[in-house]
Amino acid sequence: MAQFNLERSDSSEQTQWASEDRQSAQQKGGASGPRLVGGTRFSKNNGLDAVQIELLAEASLKSIEETRKVIIGWQRQGQTLADIYLNGVTQSARVLGERWLSDEMDFVDCTIAFSRLHRTLHECSAEFLEEGCTEPNGFSVLLMTEPGSQHGLGIFMLSEFFKRAGWHVTLAAPQDLSDFKRHFQTDWFDAVCLSISTDRHLEGIAMAIPELIGDSVNSRLKVYLGGPMAQFAPQQIEMPGTQVLNLNALKTVEAVTADVVTLVRHFDLTQKP
Numbered sequence: 001m002a003q004f005n006l007e008r009s010d011s012s013e014q015t016q017w018a019s020e021d022r023q024s025a026q027q028k029g030g031a032s033g034p035r036l037v038g039g040t041r042f043s044k045n046n047g048l049d050a051v052q053i054e055l056l057a058e059a060s061l062k063s064i065e066e067t068r069k070v071i072i073g074w075q076r077q078g079q080t081l082a083d084i085y086l087n088g089v090t091q092s093a094r095v096l097g098e099r100w101l102s103d104e105m106d107f108v109d110c111t112i113a114f115s116r117l118h119r120t121l122h123e124c125s126a127e128f129l130e131e132g133c134t135e136p137n138g139f140s141v142l143l144m145t146e147p148g149s150q151h152g153l154g155i156f157m158l159s160e161f162f163k164r165a166g167w168h169v170t171l172a173a174p175q176d177l178s179d180f181k182r183h184f185q186t187d188w189f190d191a192v193c194l195s196i197s198t199d200r201h202l203e204g205i206a207m208a209i210p211e212l213i214g215d216s217v218n219s220r221l222k223v224y225l226g227g228p229m230a231q232f233a234p235q236q237i238e239m240p241g242t243q244v245l246n247l248n249a250l251k252t253v254e255a256v257t258a259d260v261v262t263l264v265r266h267f268d269l270t271q272k273p
Contacts (some may be wrong), residue, residue, distance in 0.1 A: 026031075048074065048087045052171030056092040060113040061105075061189050067116045071124070081128045085157055086248050089117055093153055097228070111150065114269040118153045125160060129219045139260055144183060146227075147201050148176045154227060154249075155195045161249040164256060177204045184212040190260045193252070195227035206239045213241050219265050224256060 052074070059066035061170075072085050090244045092112060101111040143155050143161055152173055170187065174180040180201075184192065197200070213221050223242045230237060230246040237244055245252055 014245055022072060043083060046066050048079070048083070048091070052093060053088065054090045056112070056117075057095045057099075060092065060096070060108060060116045064116045064119060067120055068123075071120050081124055081131065082250065085121070085128070085160070086250060089121065089153075089157070090248060114151050114153050118156060118257055121153070121157055121160065128160055129164055135166055136168065137139065137166035137257075139166075139190045139257070140170070140188060141256070142170045142172065142183060142187075142189045143195075144172045144174060144180065144192070144198060145195050146205070147176050147180045149195070149197055151197070151216075157195075158193065158195075158252060159251045161253045165253050167253075167257075177201060179214060180205070181208055188217050189221060190218065191222045191224065191256050193224045193226060193256065196225055196229040199236060201231070202237060209239055220235050222256070222259055222263070224252070225226075226252065 008141050030209075043209055056067070056070045059070045071088075072083060075081070079088070096105070096113050099105045100107065117255060143159050143162070145152055145155050155171065159171045162169045170183075170189070172183045174183060194205070196205075209223060213223060224245050225237050225239065226245045226247070230244050234244050234246060245255060247255060
């Protein structure tokens, strides 16, 4: 699953973004916006290199305007939004996360940078979804962060790829384990994807999931676990009744869709007289 942490957009997040805009508007200095190194021309088949990834990471630490300049520059150079999301934003977020883990930056700066990357995804959402599937596929997915997560970039990006593929998406950021359990029971879901960033709630989640699957209105519910823990410590998040996915957003959607389609076909065959 996509390697990010993220929460749903809400009024507090919009307030935070507005505050950032005011702050960046007050910044002085003649520094120009980030440039694409060497005027490189990209084709649709060429990825963004490490220099470009660092460029976006640095821009996200400066301001939302600098972040936008890099994204728009990549688009003008021929990169699709899907390429930018997977090879630019995802990798830049990983760079920022590694800097925080190695104490090269503090939590506040890392959080602000993530929020700016998150905001650019919101701003590009309509254009991104227009590039994808226009017809619903009839499947429904619940996407959740772990309880109390402070970040939601990854799970939001994943939601965009699910929507683009025709899925109906419910995005949730539970505040605690009770809230986490409640979301399972709000609707019919063909799949549930959880982004796990820390080990804080692993024991509680592991105990809750078998019961939640058993009580689900969909007896064939599939539950997938991803996020940073799936990359750095996949063995720690292995739980009965779940599948760990250490994939990017696009490949996660492809894997989940394939699983659900197979389940539906098998169920249809078993129901035939």
